[in-house]
Amino acid sequence: MGKKQNRKNTIARNDGFLWILPAFIFLVAVVYYSIFYTFNLSTVEWNGLDPVRINVGLGNYERVFRDWIFYRTLRNTAVFFAVTFVVQNILGFLFAAILHTDVKIPTVYKCLVFIPTILPPATMAPVFRLLFSPQGMLQSIFSSLNLGITVDWLAKPASAMIILMAVTVWQYTGMSFILYFAAMSQIDKEMMEAARLDGIGNIGMLIRIVWPTCLGTTVSLAMLGVIGALKTFDIPYLITGGGPNRATEFLGTYIYRQGIRQSNLGYAAALSVILLVLAVGGALLMSRVNKKS
């Protein structure tokens, strides 16, 4: 009986394997081959077109760890993640909570909060450049009000980073909102009614009942946030170009600059491998936190 059962299980497992085989082959052929090839590329010095490639072993990695711009990108990524994650999720959580109350025309509010998430950064970047330009809309408003403020914020390292974070929060708060909204819909109503009977107020309900219940969602968002922050490219590339003086340079923009603009494909590949390791490490860390929570 036991042997028969084992054989059945083996057959079932094999059948299952056949079902995932096409996707598995696709994944290995496209994703894992690319990772492998990138690692291979990271051990050479090559401009992408030369007939010969110079093998440098792990020399590109040594160079990465001596490169001040690499450390600047890590610092920028950490700051960027910390700020955008906190602000985005607080806003998303609050919007979701508000929309679980008896607001009128909730669909309109949902659309308003979510629409920025679906707008392509390439479309919005020129708008933000214009908005924050010394000749732009904000400056016109400040000038007409005689406020004496010069909108040269993209020219200053700290304010340029704040603008990028603000744009990111504006764009992705909708994602946090949707996930929190869904998580809140799953909260047991009886638990909330019991809390009400215990005399808990609205704020207390949010902090002591709703927030802990949504912790899994927060961890998932953190995981997405870490990976997203490490992959950040379009918004800084299009709005600040990584400047001024690398103040808004991220790993993604630096990899592009090295690989495409400076034709250092091997070095860019080494940076990409490090990015992969950091992203996988971050995801594993968040996954462990999730399990503990």
Next chain:
Amino acid sequence: MKKICIFALILMMVLGTIAGCGGSGGGTPAPGDVSPAPGDSSSASGDSSSPTSGEVVWWGWTPGSPANEEFIAEFNKEYPDIQVTWKQTTIDAYDAALRPVLASGDGVDAFQVSAGSANGGIQVFGSQAVDLTDAVIEALGADYHDKLSEDSITTMLVGGELKGLGVGTVYSGNLWINQDIFDRYGLDHPTSYEEWLNVVKTLEANGVGGFVQGAGQGAFNIDTFHAIADNVSPGAFTKAARGEIEWSDSSIVRSLELWKALFDDGIMQAGALGLAQYPEANNLFMSQQYAMVMMGSWYTSNALPGTMQTAIEAASSTDAPFTMIPIPFPDIAGTGHVGSMFGDLDYATAVSANSANIDAAITFAVWLGTSQTGQQMIANTLNVVPSLKSATPNWDVVELVNPAKQNDSIKEYIENAMKTEDNPRFAAISADMNELLQDVLSGVAGGMLTPEQGANQLANG
């Protein structure tokens, strides 16, 4: 299972290292060895064209439509059976777009290349181009060196082979001003730091911007810095680029101090570091919101009414074309060394070694770079100074916006530019040095680095 996965990943990476180090001769070569790139093909994939017929796809970034289509139309008068299709990308996207197309060997027959560290750099893309030495000898004779500008040959040599045929050279080192605005407020051209500052203040007091630079687009900062360095000590920039003096030399430090002063004293407009030269600073000048801009000889074409009208409309302005003239960079160091210009071959035409239309593409490249007809057209667009020495703008044909005020100054400007000797714009600096210069200049301008620190950063490479 997890352990197996981790082991597999590590194994994959170790194998990757070994494979990456794998040379062509077997075994595990040491770092420094070379190996052939995958998919490398150094010969053509079979030419289906002839010197008088074929289909040529021509990639590039400059000068753009409609000028390039006009060149093609003129070319087709001589070679009606060669169909040329112009494929344009932005200057920033060019390298990224061209690289995979060249690597695939399909979809590009002729392509624009440039000297040094600019986009389309010949040192990077030259490996995919055929040697054009025989073609140019056939077109101009063995003494072709005497008929073409030196830049158009020397900067296109890779391993002794001529990988591109120069079309024209661009020069920088001067300012362009809106003479109409200057006349409106009775202003003289600034010749010193104080005069420049006074002109800017006077214009601002009248609600007009003074000088505009898109200092957020670093390549143009290098032009301004180069002009300052040549003002401080003639040739300082090129000497530093070639290692003849240290980047930490006092002349470079002094140049960085003056560069910083432009921002601190308000000659550069507020927020300059957050602005791009193209399209933003260009649009601000073209829409007459600012009266001065740092641009080079490529800007001369805007003195033509049609070209300027297009540029004005692109800047969202409805104004009529205005009088734009070049003036020397002011003597801001007070040394008396003024009028320095520096230049590189702006672009050349290379022919893809993997093209299926090599013969037709060579005919086109040779026509554009060496024929009197092609080079005369180039000269008359005023976009670049042609490579063929005998081609100069035909002033009887070229009509400027305001001939009375522009003709003499622009003629003199082009003549001066052509006299420039051994003062390259980007050709003497590598792509890495180019990036470093951009970092240092924006760092010094923004106050993140002192001029001394900036110079040391440049010196330490």
